[in-house]
Amino acid sequence: MEKTLNSLDGSKRAKSNPFMFTRIQARLQNSDNSHWTAAARVLNRPVFAIATLLLVILMNAAIFLQSNEPVNNNNIPEEEQLFAKEYNLVQGLEDGVLAVNNDEQP
Amino acid sequence: MLEQELVDRLKNGDESAFKYVVETWQDMVYNTALGIVQNNEDAEDVAQEAFIQAYESVSQFKGDSKFSTWLYRITVSKALDHLRKKKRKKRFAFLQSLFGTNEEEVRHTPDFHHPGVSLENKERAGILFQAIEKLPESQRVAFTLHKLEGLSYQEVAEIMETSLSSIESLMHRAKNNLKKNLTEYYQKIEK
Numbered sequence: 001m002e003k004t005l006n007s008l009d010g011s012k013r014a015k016s017n018p019f020m021f022t023r024i025q026a027r028l029q030n031s032d033n034s035h036w037t038a039a040a041r042v043l044n045r046p047v048f049a050i051a052t053l054l055l056v057i058l059m060n061a062a063i064f065l066q067s068n069e070p071v072n073n074n075n076i077p078e079e080e081q082l083f084a085k086e087y088n089l090v091q092g093l094e095d096g097v098l099a100v101n102n103d104e105q106p
Numbered sequence: 107m108l109e110q111e112l113v114d115r116l117k118n119g120d121e122s123a124f125k126y127v128v129e130t131w132q133d134m135v136y137n138t139a140l141g142i143v144q145n146n147e148d149a150e151d152v153a154q155e156a157f158i159q160a161y162e163s164v165s166q167f168k169g170d171s172k173f174s175t176w177l178y179r180i181t182v183s184k185a186l187d188h189l190r191k192k193k194r195k196k197r198f199a200f201l202q203s204l205f206g207t208n209e210e211e212v213r214h215t216p217d218f219h220h221p222g223v224s225l226e227n228k229e230r231a232g233i234l235f236q237a238i239e240k241l242p243e244s245q246r247v248a249f250t251l252h253k254l255e256g257l258s259y260q261e262v263a264e265i266m267e268t269s270l271s272s273i274e275s276l277m278h279r280a281k282n283n284l285k286k287n288l289t290e291y292y293q294k295i296e297k
Contacts, residue, residue, distance in 0.1 A: 016136035
């Protein structure tokens with residue numbers, strides 16, 4: 001085992017491709033560094049996808065929680081309440097529209 | 107060519123200076139990349155990317171370290187990025203295979219042989235490389251730089267931007283882990 005552990009001792013450097021500079025030059029010439037490419041690179045990152053997904057989930061949760069909140073009657077102006085009482089109207093609170101209370105209609 | 111002069115010329119976009127950089131350090135960069143990624147084509151790719159990165163970000167080179175140290179850092183960082191990407195691909199391919207949609211095979215070279223290793227050590231070095239593959243990133247980098255590039259602990263410390271004592275402890279842990287991995291390997295063979 002000790003021999004295996006020391007088997008890299010005295011090893012020589014691996015020789016690289018002699019045409020490496022030409023290949024690098026070609027890559028540099030072919031690389032498109034426009035703003036759109038840079039933007040696409042950012043958009044392609046998994047971090048960005050996960051962040052977007054989390055944002056959508058959070059927005060959905062916020063809207064869901066907001067829509068389930070009980071409506072506070074105290075927020076309705078007093079005049080409107082009196083008006084509804086006087087004409088036997090029930091308030092369509094969710095729509096913000098006054099609706100006729102059918103139960104009390106003849 | 108003086109290092110400062112070379113850097114100044116690179117900063118001015120001098121192509122002949124860049125050619126000089128590539129031709130001077132290409133074996134060093136390639137060998138380092140090869141030790142970490144353990145694949146010839148991948149190492150070639152990493153080496154090219156490292157030089158491109160060096161060319162594009164030479165303005166960030168402050169001269170606090172030697173130019174070759176800076177090049178080593180870029181190479182190590184690119185090689186580790188490459189390994190992480192490969193791991194992600196493997197995981198994704200595994201997920202795809204679960205759903206039966208995996209058409210692209212992810213390359214894997216289990217028997218890597220470094221061309222610089224002597225014939226008599228070839229087989230043992232192959233086993234050692236398999237054990238190195240299981241090491242944590244920092245231990246893998248320190249061990250590779252020290253053993254394959256023949257760098258001293260001080261030089262490895264400069265490349266990894268850490269203290270000499272940290273490298274000593276990193277190498278100690280790397281050797282212990284390698285011994286453990288090799289023991290497991292030889293025990294499996296004996297069975």
